[in-house]
Structures are given as C-alpha cells and as structure tokens.
Amino acid sequence: MSHTIVLPRIMEIGRDASQKLPEVLHSLQVRKPLIITDKMMVTLGYVDKLQALLAAAGVVADVFDDTVPEPTDSSIRAGVERIQNGDYDVIIALGGGSPIDSAKAMAILGKFGGEIRDYKFPRQVEESGLPIVAIPTTAGTGSEVTKFTIITDEANNEKLLCVGLGFMPAAAIIDYSLTVSLPARTTADTGIDAMTHAIEAYVSQKRNPYSDAQALAALRLIGPNLQAAYHDGSNEAAREAMMLGATLAGIAFCNSSVALVHGMSRPIGAFFHVPHGLSNAMLLPTVTEFSIPAAPARYAECARALGVASVSDDDEHANARLIQFLKDLNQELQVPSLAEFGAQAAEFTALLPQMCEQAFASGSPNNNPRVPTQAEMLALYRSLWATAAAM
Structure with missing residues (x-):
C-alpha cells in the first residue's frame, strides 16, 4: 500500500x-x-x-x-x-x-x-x-x-x-x-502542542511508516528538551531540539492526522478563548488514558521515545509512566485548569452538547485509536472539569 x-x-x-x-x-x-x-x-x-x-x-x-x-x-x-x-x-x-x-x-x-x-x-x-x-x-x-x-x-x-x-x-x-526570546508560557504551550502532534500522529488510524518515523524522531527531541527550554529560554541546544522536533511533528501529523485531543481541544479554544496548545495540554493526560486500551503498544513506544520509559519496561508499565509524566508535566509547566483560566462551570456544562458536536464534525476524533461515543466524549469533557476542580 x-x-x-x-x-x-x-x-x-x-x-x-x-x-x-x-x-x-x-x-x-x-x-x-x-x-x-x-x-x-x-x-x-x-x-x-x-x-x-x-x-x-x-x-x-x-x-x-x-x-x-x-x-x-x-x-x-x-x-x-x-x-x-x-x-x-x-x-x-x-x-x-x-x-x-x-x-x-x-x-x-x-x-x-x-x-x-x-x-x-x-x-x-x-x-x-x-x-x-x-x-x-x-x-x-x-x-x-x-x-x-x-x-x-x-x-x-x-x-x-x-x-x-x-x-x-x-x-x-x-x-x-x-x-530564544519566547516567554516561558508560550514555550510551554507550543511545546506541548508539538508533543501532542507527534503522539497523535503515531497512534492515528491514518498513520503510515513515514509518519511513524517522523513522529518518533520528534518525540526523541521533545522529551529531553521541553522542560529545559521552559526553564531556561537561553538554552540554545534545547531551543534547537524543540524547533526541529516541532517541525518533524508537523510533518508527521500532516502526513498522518491528529486525533481526539485536537478534536476536543478546538471547541474549548473557540468558546473559552484558550490558546490552542494550552487546551491540548489540559486534555492530553485524560484523553491519553482513555485511548491507551485501544493501542497499548503504540502509546508505550511514545513513552520510550520521550525517554519516560525504558526498553526494559513492558507496555503496561511504560504506559503508566506516560500518564504520570503527562500529569507531572502539566504541573511543572503550570498548565492552568479551565476554571483557573476563567471558564465558568455553568457555561461549560451548557455548551457541552455543542462542543461534542463540533469536535465530531472536525473529523479528528474518528482518527483516534479508540473512537468515543457521544456519551464517552461528554464524560471526557466532564472529567476534565472534575479533575480541574479537584486540583
């Protein structure tokens, strides 16, 4: 093929x-x-x-x-x-x-x-x-x-x-x-966006050997360098790795696709004016945890490429490390919850049906290894708010 x-x-x-x-x-x-x-x-x-x-x-x-x-x-x-x-x-x-x-x-x-x-x-x-x-x-x-x-x-x-x-x-x-002059907040949001591109391209149902190679190469560059660039913007080695990683991740998803994180992220940006990378970061741990059962080997390879799991880790342990890494990363990079960003719970709840409709209409959720039902997507959005409220 x-x-x-x-x-x-x-x-x-x-x-x-x-x-x-x-x-x-x-x-x-x-x-x-x-x-x-x-x-x-x-x-x-x-x-x-x-x-x-x-x-x-x-x-x-x-x-x-x-x-x-x-x-x-x-x-x-x-x-x-x-x-x-x-x-x-x-x-x-x-x-x-x-x-x-x-x-x-x-x-x-x-x-x-x-x-x-x-x-x-x-x-x-x-x-x-x-x-x-x-x-x-x-x-x-x-x-x-x-x-x-x-x-x-x-x-x-x-x-x-x-x-x-x-x-x-x-x-x-x-x-x-x-x-080099980018502020830490922008470095974090755009860096997580690039990481999301690479992960979703690698697990997408539209993946291919070419996009796989670009996605894994991107993750190997982003994993060791995202926090370094965030904490020290003058670190040129980290900046260079992140720039190349972001470009390779772009090539990967352009020739594969993005998936559920992006599909659900766009309505959050449209209704609550959350920057795109930031809304991806809010969703990434929850959606990844939801999706892993449908592609455990793929997500485990992402964990190994990022450097958060070793080749000796079996898929189950690699994926547990991936989820913990994504949660810890959001804390380290000070990713706010939707509530902290300024969204109101009543408005969020009222908009959920429309957000789900727009997410599915984009086509991206259908590329996910685990395609959610309407009820599952509603639950994912609600868990995002519940998790944020508990933090």
Whole structure:
C-alpha cells in the first residue's frame, strides 16, 4: 500500500536560516512579497530585519501586521483585501501558528474570494493560492510544514478546520534563533502542542511508516528538551531540539492526522478563548488514558521515545509512566485548569452538547485509536472539569 507524502518545496533549517530568505524567493521566482505577521514581530525588530535583508537584495517587502492570536474570519478580512488590492506574487508568513494560519487563509481567499467557511473540511482545497514562505518563531504548531489552517467562525463560535494542498507553504525557513526570546508560557504551550502532534500522529488510524518515523524522531527531541527550554529560554541546544522536533511533528501529523485531543481541544479554544496548545495540554493526560486500551503498544513506544520509559519496561508499565509524566508535566509547566483560566462551570456544562458536536464534525476524533461515543466524549469533557476542580 502506498501513501501520499506532502512537504514544502524548499526547507531551510538551522541557526540563521532566515538569512537565506532572498535566495528562497529567487528560487521560487517571485519578487513582490507581502509580509504577514503580528505587532509583536514588529516590536521585536524581526520585521525590520527581514525588510533590510530583502532590500539589500533589491526586493521591497510590504507589511501587514494586524493578525491576531487564534485568528477569526473577521480578523483575516483586512489582509484578504490587502492582497486583492495589491500586486503581490508571494506571502512571507512570519510568527507563530496564528500569523502562519492567517496567511494561509489569506493566500487562498485573496486569490479565489469567498468566505473561509466555504473552504472548511471535508472540502479538500487543492487550488493554489499565492505561494507562502513560512518563517515560524515558535516551536509548536508545525504550521510551516502542514496542509491545514484553523480559523474561527465568530458567528458560530466554531474553529473551522481547512485542509488541502492549497494551504501547504511553498517554502519553510526554520530558524531556532527566532525562538530564544519566547516567554516561558508560550514555550510551554507550543511545546506541548508539538508533543501532542507527534503522539497523535503515531497512534492515528491514518498513520503510515513515514509518519511513524517522523513522529518518533520528534518525540526523541521533545522529551529531553521541553522542560529545559521552559526553564531556561537561553538554552540554545534545547531551543534547537524543540524547533526541529516541532517541525518533524508537523510533518508527521500532516502526513498522518491528529486525533481526539485536537478534536476536543478546538471547541474549548473557540468558546473559552484558550490558546490552542494550552487546551491540548489540559486534555492530553485524560484523553491519553482513555485511548491507551485501544493501542497499548503504540502509546508505550511514545513513552520510550520521550525517554519516560525504558526498553526494559513492558507496555503496561511504560504506559503508566506516560500518564504520570503527562500529569507531572502539566504541573511543572503550570498548565492552568479551565476554571483557573476563567471558564465558568455553568457555561461549560451548557455548551457541552455543542462542543461534542463540533469536535465530531472536525473529523479528528474518528482518527483516534479508540473512537468515543457521544456519551464517552461528554464524560471526557466532564472529567476534565472534575479533575480541574479537584486540583
């Protein structure tokens, strides 16, 4: 049985890889870029550095810096209009997952029009929008190497999963030095997001030998380095390992899939405005414990790759160590409960049926080794709240 593997056309990886941006644009035969980013990238000086680098190569780059965390259909509208009213032939997406996801949506809508809901899964978006050069500044989402984007439909409080080759960047520039300034909270949330990508890709029902190899390689990098990067952001060895691990995890789930954690996580983000990596972290121990009986050998391999179990541990002991590690990790990285984040119990309970509906509609839960029933998903959500309340 064969498997289709999708990757960016060009990847530059390593310290100061961002210096290769002019060469990458030349390889793509483009000359008129629009940098899509956020205000923080401007404040940190990253945008000025890219513009100066391009100017030295004779390329003038305009900037759109109004992307927001957890992008919405309304937040991308101005960027779409900017593209439609310009003569740009390439987009440079600079920042974390939100600017890159925003740029992906803008690249398609700017060329083909419509609303983002028109492109939601199960539609496969194969049309080619403006080519994207993705430059991530967080080690987490893997958006620089995936054919996905997530945009919230504000009217319905629904995170729309959009899928297809049209969302795959033409090039990815993976420069870990851009992550050294990340605060600890962002390092933790994006790092757990990357770990979740790798675990879910490895246990997914859509897995394949290629995605397996990328997922295990990602876990071997993330396991020993996530806490190190969280506690000491200047630790370049840990930053480099996390950046490469996040990219490999992105490649893994792009060519396999995510599963139940992500399916249940998106409604939490949409209704309670929890950052994506953080909502994944809230769910990961509970959902993993639920899922292990359907794929004990797979989860045990994840534990061994992370370094929390040894080759001498049998699957049962490896999985017990995995669950304990995930719980301890959330405590060490100060992952708040939903209640601590500010959600109200009455609102949470009232929204549970709609959250389950949106989770199943995304398709991700059906990729899980153990697919929950409606009642089981409700119980998982409720146990998340009950566990949080008991802590």
